[in-house]
Amino acid sequence: MGVTIKDIARKLGVSTTTVSLVLNNKPSRISPETRQAVLRAAAELNYHPNQIAVSMVTRRTGTIGLLLPDISNLYFSSLAKVIESECSALGYNVLYGNTNDSVENDFKYLELFLLGRAVDAVILTPSYQLGEEERVRFRSLVESSGIPVVTVDRRMQQMEVPCVCVDQELGGYLATKHLLSLGHRRIGCITAQPNVSGSAERLRGYRRALEEAGVSFDQALVVAGNYHVESGIQALPILLGQGVTAIFAANDMMAIGVLRECRRFHLRVPEDLSVVGFDDIFLAEFLEPPLTTVYQPLDDIGREAVRQVAEMLHGETGGERIISFKPSLRIRGSTMRWAGAQETAGK
Template identity: 40%
Template structure:
C-alpha cells in the first residue's frame, strides 16, 4: 500500500503541514534537524507526493520528465533531440534532469523532485548499473510509486505502465568483433566504457562470444575500460598498442575518435597499422579522413519512438503490462578495418 503524507507525519512526530514544508526545500520555519528527519522517514516509506493534489483542477499536465546522466555524447544528444521534437510537436514540454552523481541518495532526491513537478510521464534514460541490487530495488519502489507511465532504455524490471526501449548491444559487440576476426585479426583490443554499466558488459559479452566462435581465447589484458569520452579513447591507445593488438573494437564512436587522434600523434596509420571498428554511427563517423567502420544505432529513430510512445502511454491504466522493444544493430563497413597481413 502506498504511503501517504499522514504516514510520514505520524512516523516523524510532526504535523502534515510540517511534512509538506520539510519536503519542499523552500525556506520555512522548519528546523534543519526536522527536515532531515522527515526526509529520512519519507525515503524509508518510499513516500511520493500525490500528483493529483498538485494538479490544477480538471487540467492535465503537459510536461514529461527525462532523466539522463550525460548529454555530451553525440549519440545521446541526437536521441534527446528526437524525443523533444516529437513531444513539442504535440504540445508537450520536456523537463530535463541531469543526474551525474552515482548515489542512491541523489536518485531518491531527484525522484521526490519529479513527483512534485506534476509530470505526466517519465523517461528514465540513465544507464542501468550492475551489481547493486539494493539500490536497484529502492529505485524500483520509488519510480513505481510515482504512479505515472515510465519509459526506460534498459530493462530495469519496473512494474508499472510503460515501455523498455532497448538496443541489442550484445549483438552489436558480436558483429564488430566478428568482422575483425573475419579479416584475419586474432589479437583484438576491446575499448570498453564505464565498467559499472549494464550496456558496457553487454558489449563485452558480444566481443567474447565472437572470440569464442573463432576459438580465440579471451584475454582480459586486451580490455581497457574508458568512460565513453574522446579523452578516454586517446588515453587507451598507448596501452592497447603496447599489448600488441592488430585491431581495436571501440564501444562507441566518441572513444574511437580519441583513438584516431592518438594514432595521428604517434604517427600510426588507420587502417594500415591498426584496424578499428566503432559503435553508434554518430555524425562525422563517415567523413573522417579514413571513414570509420561502425555498428549503427538508430538514435533518431529510437528517440522519435520514445517521444511518440510517451504520449500514447498517457491513457493507459495501472494494470497494463509493460512492453519491451529491442532494436537490432547492423554493421556499416567503411575504410577503418582491413585484412591483416599474414
C-alpha cells in the same frame, strides 16, 4: 498581465462560469450561439489558459521529463532531439536534466519530476552507478508517484518499467566479426563499466564472435573505459602494449579518443591499426578516416520511447518489457585487412 476569463466575460456580458464551461468544453445548457461567441472572443483577445491552474484541475502538466547521462555525448544529444520532436508532435513539452552519470543527480531530478509532479511521465537513461540499493529506492519512487517511466538505451534489472534499446550483444558481435573477417586475431575491446547493461552486452557480443572464430578470449585485451573520449585515449597505449592489431570501442566517443591518440603514436589508421566504434554518431563519417561503426536506429528508438509513454498516459499498463531494435554495421575507412593475416595463414 495576460487575458483572463474575466476579460472575456466582461466583453460579452456573461458570467465567468459560462466562459469557463465553454473553454474547458464541459457539458452545459449553454446555447450554441453563446458558445461560438465565447470562442470567438477568446481568439480575438488572444486568450491562453494558465497552465498551472489547468494542471491543478487536470492533474496533467503537458510535460515529459527527460533525463540523460551526458549531453556532450553526441549519441545522447541526438537522441534528445528525436524525443523532443516526437513529444512536440503529441503536444508535450520536454523538461530536460543532464545527470553527468551521477546516481545522486538521477535521484535529484527524479524526486523533482516524480514527487514534485512536475511532469506527466519520465524518459531516462539511468546512471551506470545504479546498484541494488539504488534500484530499490528507484522502485519505491516510481510506485509511490504512479507516474509512467520508460528507460532508453540502458536496461534496469528487476524494474517494472519498459526499456527501449538496441540489441547490444548483436552490435558487439557484428563489430568483432567484421574485424575477424579482415584477419585480425589480437582485437582489443574498450568497454564501459561492467554494471552498465549495454556495455556488458556489447562485451558478450565481442566474446561470442571470438568463440565462433576459434579465438581464445584474453582478458588482457579488455580495458574498461567510461564512454568518454579521454578513456579511449588512455586505453590505446595499454592495448598497444598487448600487441593488438585492431580495436573495438564500445562507443564512438571512445573510438574518437583512439583515433586522436593514434596520431600522437604516429600510427596510421587503418594501415597500422583498425578501429570500430558503436552508435554511428553524425560525426563518424566526417572523421579522418571515416569511422567504421555499429549503427543504432536513433529515430526508431526515440519514437518508440515516446510511444510507450503516450500509451501509458492513456491507461495502458507499463510493466517490465524490452523493446529492442536491430543494429547494423556501417563499414567505412577505419578498418582494413590485417597485413599479417596472409603471413599467418601461410605458416
